[in-house]
Amino acid sequence: MSRWMLASVFSLLAVAGAAAAPMSTARQEQLHNLLVQDCGSCHGLTMRGGLGPALLPERLHERPRAALIDTVMYGRPGTAMPPWNPMLSREEAAWMIDRLLEGINSP
Ligand code: HEC
Secondary structure, three states: OOHHHHHHHHHHHHHHHHOOOOOOHHHHHHHHHHHHHHHHHHHOOOOOOOOOOOOOHHHHOOOOHHHHHHHHHHOOOOOOOOOOOOOOOHHHHHHHHHHHHHOOOOO
């Protein structure tokens, strides 16, 4: 390996280390399935609502993103909305909220 290549590998590692570890495609697929199957079991497979309220972008954009992430992490005590923090990191909950804000069924 040339010195130039070594230098660029090390600088790439430094960049990756500085930012939050990128989420693997496999984990993104798991989270997507969790959204559709588990969240969807209450919020509707197309997020139009069921036992839980609709999670469509136009509704969610009215709320602060951090509050939505908190709802996913800690649930809503006294309602059917469970806390997901045993299964999800805050970054993962944020990733899921961002998918919902984009619209999970949009192409
Ligand atoms: C067992 C049913 C159930 C499951 C499973 C569930 N939720 Fe909920 N969720 C609810 C209910 C009920 C509410 C409304 C709570 C309230 O009245 O404040 C809610 C509220 C929310 C809200 C706040 C919506 C708003 O308008 O403020 C978000 C965001 C949310 N859920 C996301 C999720 C995500 C993401 C998942 C999957 C990781 C999930 N929920 C799984 C029942 C559920």
